[in-house]
């Protein structure tokens with residue numbers, strides 16, 4: 001599977017071909033996107049899955065909750 005060149009900043013050096021962003025805890029939008037992404041994976045809809053990943057990455061949050 002060819003890798004798609006995307007202008008993303010990877011934090012983890014994990015050798016995964018397609019790192020998926022974690023939905024922000026407490027964010028309904030992220031949760032919905034994550035659920036849609038899972039559904040897309042189930043149906044094999046890679047385009048939608050990637051789109052959800054992009055939306056999760058770009059979803060703005062006023063305050064980032066760490067741990």
Ligand SMILES: [Zn+2]
Nearest residue numbers: 027029030059
């Ligand atoms: Zn969010």
